Amino acid sequence: MSHYRALTIAGSDSGGGAGIQADLKTFTTLGVYGLSVITSITAQNTQGVFGIYDVPIEGVEKQIDVVLSDIGTDAIKIGMLSSSQIVQVVSEKLKKYNHIPIVVDPVMVAKGGSPLLTDEAKEEIKNSLFPLATVITPNIPEAEVLTGLRIQSIEDMKRAAEQLLLYGPQSVIIKGGHLENEAVDLFYDGEAWSLFPAKRIQTKNTHGTGCTFSSAIAAELAKGKELKTAIEIAKNYIQAAIEEADQLAIGSGHGPTNHFAYMRRKGLEVWN
Numbered sequence: 144m145s146h147y148r149a150l151t152i153a154g155s156d157s158g159g160g161a162g163i164q165a166d167l168k169t170f171t172t173l174g175v176y177g178l179s180v181i182t183s184i185t186a187q188n189t190q191g192v193f194g195i196y197d198v199p200i201e202g203v204e205k206q207i208d209v210v211l212s213d214i215g216t217d218a219i220k221i222g223m224l225s226s227s228q229i230v231q232v233v234s235e236k237l238k239k240y241n242h243i244p245i246v247v248d249p250v251m252v253a254k255g256g257s258p259l260l261t262d263e264a265k266e267e268i269k270n271s272l273f274p275l276a277t278v279i280t281p282n283i284p285e286a287e288v289l290t291g292l293r294i295q296s297i298e299d300m301k302r303a304a305e306q307l308l309l310y311g312p313q314s315v316i317i318k319g320g321h322l323e324n325e326a327v328d329l330f331y332d333g334e335a336w337s338l339f340p341a342k343r344i345q346t347k348n349t350h351g352t353g354c355t356f357s358s359a360i361a362a363e364l365a366k367g368k369e370l371k372t373a374i375e376i377a378k379n380y381i382q383a384a385i386e387e388a389d390q391l392a393i394g395s396g397h398g399p400t401n402h403f404a405y406m407r408r409k410g411l412e413v414w415n
């Protein structure tokens with residue numbers, strides 16, 4: 144039996160904290176072989192996004208074709224798709240692979256507030272990509288944009304999750320990283336609600352938390368874990384990575400989370 148594989152289809156973050164780079168670090172730490180389809184190249188550091196350069200549509204299409212025809216994958220994570228044409232081509236390709244778990248992170252803005260996709264792309268994500276998803280993972284501001292609701296409480300998160308499920312994903316997690324007190328995430332699959340609570344950590348170093356969380360879910364699904372178990376592991380992973388983020392001290396703005404934290408807690412010797 145060959146190794147478990149996970150594919151990320153997302154944007155590149157030159158600063159290494161979010162996007163493709165965060166995804167591949169997470170896959171490796173969780174013991175899964177990582178594959179990548181780059182949709183866009185961002186010139187980015189911990190201070191902000193200084194340029195976005197989309198990969199031509201044929202380039203996105205070709206990367207998906209060659210990776211999946213030869214290597215294949217056990218799970219797919221989708222992150223930044225900056226234009227509606229890119230969303231369309233990714234959705235078209237993935238229709239053929241609907242037996243593979245797909246985690247859709249509807250990435251919209253970077254931590255500093257820079258937009259990472261167009262308004263048309265948002266509509267296309269709801270209409271073409273959500274129906275293919277095993278789970279979608281919006282944060283609160285993204286869930287607000289996608290539903291038009293104002294979200295300030297768990298009750299509001301429940302209403303938004305119900306509305307998002309109507310677009311056709313099998314389940315929804317609304318991430319509470321932007322709530323004031325607790326970092327509680329809400330899961331809904333149309334049958335039952337589950338809460339994944341965590342202590343909120345005071346730090347400015349949370350660049351890439353969403354990317355890391357969704358790729359940890361994809362990595363665990365690739366290994367065959369049940370969805371709720373995968374979310375629980377992802378929540379532990381991101382909590383550890385945020386708790387030890389300040390020890391990395393990378394850059395002068397919103398620094399990345401610390402992937403070494405989870406390795407250390409699993410008993411691996413790491414440098415820092």
Ligand SMILES: Nc1ncnc2c1ncn2[C@@H]1O[C@H](COP(=O)(O)OP(=O)(O)OP(=O)(O)O)[C@@H](O)[C@H]1O
Nearest residue numbers: 282318319320321326343344350351352353354356
């Ligand atoms: N300060 C924090 N303390 C504890 N957990 C947090 C904190 N911030 C985020 N999280 C958790 O991290 C995960 C990612 O959520 P978040 O809302 O930050 O994603 P995001 O905004 O999409 O991130 P990004 O856009 O930077 O990639 C969730 O499980 C959330 O609860």
Ligand SMILES: Cc1ncc(CO)c(N)n1
Nearest residue numbers: 154155156161162223253
């Ligand atoms: C490439 C990329 N994807 C996602 C995010 C969201 O954090 C980011 N900042 N950059």
